[in-house]
Amino acid sequence: MSQKIPIETSARHIHLSQEDFQILFGADARMHYTKELSQPGQYACQERLTVIGPKGSFEHVIVLGPCRSVTQVEISVTDARKLGIPAVIRQSGDIAGTPGCILAGPCGQVELKEGVIVAKRHIHMTPSDAIRCHVSDNENVFVITSSYERSLIFSDVVVRVSPSFRLAMHVDTDEANAFANEKDPSGVILKLFGGSTYNLQSWTEELQQGIYR
Numbered sequence: 216m217s218q219k220i221p222i223e224t225s226a227r228h229i230h231l232s233q234e235d236f237q238i239l240f241g242a243d244a245r246m247h248y249t250k251e252l253s254q255p256g257q258y259a260c261q262e263r264l265t266v267i268g269p270k271g272s273f274e275h276v277i278v279l280g281p282c283r284s285v286t287q288v289e290i291s292v293t294d295a296r297k298l299g300i301p302a303v304i305r306q307s308g309d310i311a312g313t314p315g316c317i318l319a320g321p322c323g324q325v326e327l328k329e330g331v332i333v334a335k336r337h338i339h340m341t342p343s344d345a346i347r348c349h350v351s352d353n354e355n356v357f358v359i360t361s362s363y364e365r366s367l368i369f370s371d372v373v374v375r376v377s378p379s380f381r382l383a384m385h386v387d388t389d390e391a392n393a394f395a396n397e398k399d400p401s402g403v404i405l406k407l408f409g410g411s412t413y414n415l416q417s418w419t420e421e422l423q424q425g426i427y428r
């Protein structure tokens with residue numbers, strides 16, 4: 216039987232470097248934990264920031280802890296349009312050449328030269344999950360959602376394997392709105408054509424012509 220992958224929605228959020236955190240919230244400030252997130256060690260903070268782009272801004276954007284080595288802002292394509300910056304799809308941490316923005320906090324502002332990404336949809340899993348699902352780190356797969364009357368097949372879903380992860384697929388709010396209409400959405404992995412739609416059209420044509428694969 217296929218492993219059921221819980222699908223979780225990441226709303227827009229910010230990871231801060233220690234240095235940027237102190238500029239924005241004050242030299243003596245510390246993060247205030249509010250809620251544990253699904254990935255072990257990650258948590259939501261009480262701290263909120265305003266994200267400012269050339270065309271618009273978002274207030275009260277949540278900061279996630281703990282601090283990271285580099286500041287990164289994760290938004291949806293819809294958010295990028297409102298801010299007036301390009302929507303660049305990247306894996307977390309891969310921010311070279313991405314757009315920047317201004318972050319405004321209670322004690323200061325930070326002008327990011329880069330670091331605003333639309334997170335590439337991904338699945339966190341442990342090495343044993345990977346064996347069970349017959350996938351490996353950085354592999355791209357399809358995921359078929361289980362949602363009622365609006366199910367969807369996502370392509371280009373990257374698998375991330377680490378012993379410190381817990382099994383969950385992460386999508387942004389645009390992606391979630393496109394399919395999720397129930398409380399605990401899930402999906403199953405479909406391994407075909409390297410998980411990308413690149414060859415899907417010719418595959419469809421061959422299937423239609425009755426060629427068994």
Ligand SMILES: [Zn+2]
Nearest residue numbers: 337339384385
């Ligand atoms: Zn994630």
